[in-house]
Amino acid sequence: SQKIEQNSEALNIQEGKTATLTCNYTNYSPAYLQWYRQDPGRGPVFLLLIRENEKEKRKERLKVTFDTTLKQSLFHITASQPADSATYLCALEFNAGKSTFGDGTTLTVKP
Protein backbone atom coordinates (compact mmCIF):
# COMPACT_ATOMS: atom_id res chain seq x y z
CA SER A 1 0.00 0.00 0.00
CA GLN A 2 1.07 3.62 -0.45
CA LYS A 3 2.81 5.33 2.42
CA ILE A 4 3.36 9.07 2.78
CA GLU A 5 5.71 10.61 5.32
CA GLN A 6 5.98 14.28 6.13
CA ASN A 7 9.31 15.19 7.67
CA SER A 8 8.35 16.13 11.18
CA GLU A 9 5.29 16.77 13.24
CA ALA A 10 6.36 20.31 14.11
CA LEU A 11 8.66 22.92 12.63
CA ASN A 12 9.52 26.18 14.39
CA ILE A 13 11.24 29.02 12.56
CA GLN A 14 11.90 32.72 12.96
CA GLU A 15 9.92 35.28 10.97
CA GLY A 16 11.59 36.17 7.68
CA LYS A 17 13.32 32.81 7.29
CA THR A 18 12.45 30.16 4.70
CA ALA A 19 10.42 27.20 5.90
CA THR A 20 11.06 23.90 4.13
CA LEU A 21 8.65 21.00 4.53
CA THR A 22 9.21 17.51 3.15
CA CYS A 23 6.83 14.92 1.77
CA ASN A 24 8.21 11.45 0.98
CA TYR A 25 6.28 8.56 -0.49
CA THR A 26 6.90 4.89 -1.15
CA ASN A 27 5.80 2.32 -3.69
CA TYR A 28 3.76 3.54 -6.61
CA SER A 29 4.39 6.84 -8.35
CA PRO A 30 1.57 9.36 -8.14
CA ALA A 31 0.27 11.25 -11.14
CA TYR A 32 0.45 14.48 -9.17
CA LEU A 33 0.96 15.90 -5.72
CA GLN A 34 -0.93 18.64 -3.91
CA TRP A 35 -0.19 20.78 -0.86
CA TYR A 36 -2.91 22.03 1.48
CA ARG A 37 -2.98 24.35 4.48
CA GLN A 38 -5.13 23.51 7.50
CA ASP A 39 -5.87 25.84 10.41
CA PRO A 40 -7.05 24.39 13.76
CA GLY A 41 -10.64 23.16 13.63
CA ARG A 42 -11.02 24.06 9.95
CA GLY A 43 -11.05 22.18 6.68
CA PRO A 44 -7.88 22.12 4.56
CA VAL A 45 -7.42 24.73 1.85
CA PHE A 46 -5.69 23.94 -1.44
CA LEU A 47 -2.40 25.72 -2.13
CA LEU A 48 -0.54 24.16 -5.07
CA LEU A 49 -0.48 21.18 -7.40
CA ILE A 50 2.58 19.77 -9.16
CA ARG A 51 2.46 17.03 -11.78
CA GLU A 52 4.89 14.15 -12.20
CA ASN A 53 6.43 15.75 -15.30
CA GLU A 54 7.03 19.09 -13.55
CA LYS A 55 10.12 19.80 -11.47
CA GLU A 56 9.06 23.01 -9.79
CA LYS A 57 6.00 25.19 -9.26
CA ARG A 58 5.79 28.66 -7.73
CA LYS A 59 2.98 30.80 -6.36
CA GLU A 60 3.85 34.08 -4.66
CA ARG A 61 6.05 33.11 -1.65
CA LEU A 62 5.43 29.40 -2.13
CA LYS A 63 7.59 26.99 -4.08
CA VAL A 64 7.06 23.25 -4.57
CA THR A 65 9.50 20.77 -6.09
CA PHE A 66 8.82 17.21 -7.14
CA ASP A 67 11.58 14.62 -7.53
CA THR A 68 10.10 11.35 -8.79
CA THR A 69 13.49 9.62 -8.53
CA LEU A 70 13.83 10.41 -4.84
CA LYS A 71 10.04 10.05 -4.40
CA GLN A 72 10.02 13.36 -2.61
CA SER A 73 8.38 16.79 -2.71
CA LEU A 74 9.71 19.87 -0.95
CA PHE A 75 7.45 22.77 0.00
CA HIS A 76 9.11 26.12 0.68
CA ILE A 77 7.65 29.28 2.19
CA THR A 78 10.03 32.21 1.74
CA ALA A 79 10.01 35.34 3.90
CA SER A 80 7.81 33.51 6.39
CA GLN A 81 5.31 35.41 8.52
CA PRO A 82 3.48 34.51 11.76
CA ALA A 83 0.30 34.28 9.63
CA ASP A 84 1.88 31.31 7.84
CA SER A 85 1.61 29.30 11.06
CA ALA A 86 -0.63 26.31 10.30
CA THR A 87 -0.51 22.60 9.51
CA TYR A 88 0.55 21.77 5.96
CA LEU A 89 -0.60 18.54 4.34
CA CYS A 90 0.65 16.87 1.20
CA ALA A 91 -1.72 14.70 -0.82
CA LEU A 92 -0.99 12.28 -3.65
CA GLU A 93 -3.39 10.84 -6.16
CA PHE A 94 -2.44 7.28 -7.02
CA ASN A 95 -5.80 6.12 -8.35
CA ALA A 96 -8.16 8.33 -10.29
CA GLY A 97 -10.33 10.25 -7.90
CA LYS A 98 -8.69 8.98 -4.74
CA SER A 99 -6.19 11.18 -2.89
CA THR A 100 -4.03 9.95 -0.02
CA PHE A 101 -2.88 12.46 2.60
CA GLY A 102 0.19 12.63 4.80
CA ASP A 103 -0.11 13.31 8.54
CA GLY A 104 0.93 16.94 8.10
CA THR A 105 3.63 19.20 9.48
CA THR A 106 2.68 21.94 11.94
CA LEU A 107 4.63 25.10 11.20
CA THR A 108 5.04 27.85 13.78
CA VAL A 109 6.60 31.12 12.68
CA LYS A 110 7.79 33.21 15.62
CA PRO A 111 7.93 37.01 15.43
Added chain:
Amino acid sequence: DGGITQSPKYLFRKEGQNVTLSCEQNLNHDAMYWYRQDPGQGLRLIYYSQIVNDFQKGDIAEGYSVSREKKESFPLTVTSAQKNPTAFYLCASSIAGAGARGNTGELFFGEGSRLTVL
Protein backbone atom coordinates in the same frame (compact mmCIF):
# COMPACT_ATOMS: atom_id res chain seq x y z
CA ASP B 1 -21.55 32.15 -2.16
CA GLY B 2 -20.53 28.80 -3.55
CA GLY B 3 -19.13 26.23 -1.20
CA ILE B 4 -19.62 23.15 0.90
CA THR B 5 -21.81 23.11 3.96
CA GLN B 6 -21.46 20.47 6.64
CA SER B 7 -23.84 20.05 9.54
CA PRO B 8 -23.92 19.75 12.42
CA LYS B 9 -20.59 21.27 13.42
CA TYR B 10 -20.61 19.40 16.73
CA LEU B 11 -22.45 16.19 17.49
CA PHE B 12 -22.62 13.96 20.54
CA ARG B 13 -23.75 10.37 20.29
CA LYS B 14 -24.38 7.60 22.72
CA GLU B 15 -22.83 4.24 22.03
CA GLY B 16 -25.04 2.07 19.86
CA GLN B 17 -26.67 4.95 18.02
CA ASN B 18 -26.43 5.69 14.32
CA VAL B 19 -25.84 9.30 13.31
CA THR B 20 -25.95 11.01 9.94
CA LEU B 21 -23.67 13.87 8.95
CA SER B 22 -24.90 16.19 6.25
CA CYS B 23 -22.81 17.51 3.35
CA GLU B 24 -24.23 19.83 0.69
CA GLN B 25 -22.36 21.60 -2.13
CA ASN B 26 -23.49 24.22 -4.64
CA LEU B 27 -20.31 24.16 -6.71
CA ASN B 28 -21.80 21.84 -9.33
CA HIS B 29 -18.99 19.36 -8.68
CA ASP B 30 -19.35 15.77 -9.81
CA ALA B 31 -17.06 14.20 -7.20
CA MET B 32 -17.60 14.20 -3.44
CA TYR B 33 -15.59 12.66 -0.60
CA TRP B 34 -15.71 11.91 3.10
CA TYR B 35 -12.54 11.92 5.18
CA ARG B 36 -11.90 11.22 8.83
CA GLN B 37 -9.20 13.03 10.79
CA ASP B 38 -7.91 11.99 14.21
CA PRO B 39 -5.76 14.28 16.40
CA GLY B 40 -2.29 14.86 14.97
CA GLN B 41 -3.02 12.74 11.95
CA GLY B 42 -3.77 13.29 8.31
CA LEU B 43 -7.01 12.60 6.48
CA ARG B 44 -8.17 9.06 5.81
CA LEU B 45 -10.67 8.41 3.04
CA ILE B 46 -13.95 6.80 4.08
CA TYR B 47 -16.06 6.90 0.91
CA TYR B 48 -16.07 8.79 -2.36
CA SER B 49 -18.48 9.32 -5.22
CA GLN B 50 -17.61 10.46 -8.70
CA ILE B 51 -21.15 10.57 -10.03
CA VAL B 52 -24.72 10.51 -8.80
CA ASN B 53 -26.01 7.09 -7.69
CA ASP B 54 -22.50 5.65 -7.54
CA PHE B 55 -19.90 5.55 -4.76
CA GLN B 56 -16.82 3.57 -3.77
CA LYS B 57 -15.28 2.53 -0.49
CA GLY B 58 -12.17 4.32 0.64
CA ASP B 59 -9.51 3.01 3.00
CA ILE B 60 -11.62 2.90 6.17
CA ALA B 61 -15.23 2.28 5.06
CA GLU B 62 -16.14 -0.28 7.72
CA GLY B 63 -18.87 0.99 10.03
CA TYR B 64 -19.91 3.79 7.66
CA SER B 65 -22.49 4.14 4.89
CA VAL B 66 -23.26 6.82 2.30
CA SER B 67 -25.75 7.66 -0.41
CA ARG B 68 -25.56 9.90 -3.47
CA GLU B 69 -29.10 10.45 -4.69
CA LYS B 70 -28.47 14.05 -5.72
CA LYS B 71 -25.43 15.74 -7.17
CA GLU B 72 -25.46 18.33 -4.38
CA SER B 73 -25.70 15.98 -1.42
CA PHE B 74 -23.50 13.22 0.02
CA PRO B 75 -24.62 12.31 3.56
CA LEU B 76 -22.50 10.03 5.75
CA THR B 77 -24.01 7.69 8.33
CA VAL B 78 -21.81 6.56 11.18
CA THR B 79 -23.30 3.28 12.30
CA SER B 80 -23.08 1.50 15.64
CA ALA B 81 -20.69 -0.92 13.95
CA GLN B 82 -17.98 1.74 13.87
CA LYS B 83 -15.84 0.86 16.88
CA ASN B 84 -14.15 4.20 17.44
CA PRO B 85 -16.27 6.92 15.84
CA THR B 86 -15.03 9.91 17.84
CA ALA B 87 -13.23 12.05 15.24
CA PHE B 88 -13.33 15.12 13.01
CA TYR B 89 -15.19 14.38 9.77
CA LEU B 90 -14.50 16.36 6.61
CA CYS B 91 -16.52 16.42 3.42
CA ALA B 92 -14.97 17.60 0.16
CA SER B 93 -15.85 17.98 -3.48
CA SER B 94 -13.94 18.40 -6.71
CA ILE B 95 -14.60 18.91 -10.40
CA ALA B 96 -12.67 15.75 -11.19
CA GLY B 97 -9.21 14.31 -10.78
CA ALA B 98 -6.23 16.22 -12.16
CA GLY B 99 -5.90 14.03 -15.23
CA ALA B 100 -7.04 16.77 -17.58
CA ARG B 101 -4.52 19.49 -18.29
CA GLY B 102 -5.36 22.70 -16.50
CA ASN B 103 -7.41 20.97 -13.85
CA THR B 104 -5.78 20.99 -10.44
CA GLY B 105 -8.00 18.29 -8.97
CA GLU B 106 -8.38 20.68 -6.07
CA LEU B 107 -10.47 19.38 -3.20
CA PHE B 108 -12.83 21.96 -1.69
CA PHE B 109 -13.48 21.13 1.95
CA GLY B 110 -16.30 21.97 4.30
CA GLU B 111 -15.68 23.22 7.83
CA GLY B 112 -16.00 19.75 9.32
CA SER B 113 -18.22 17.96 11.83
CA ARG B 114 -16.78 16.92 15.16
CA LEU B 115 -18.41 13.75 16.47
CA THR B 116 -17.98 12.68 20.08
CA VAL B 117 -19.27 9.38 21.41
CA LEU B 118 -20.24 9.55 25.07
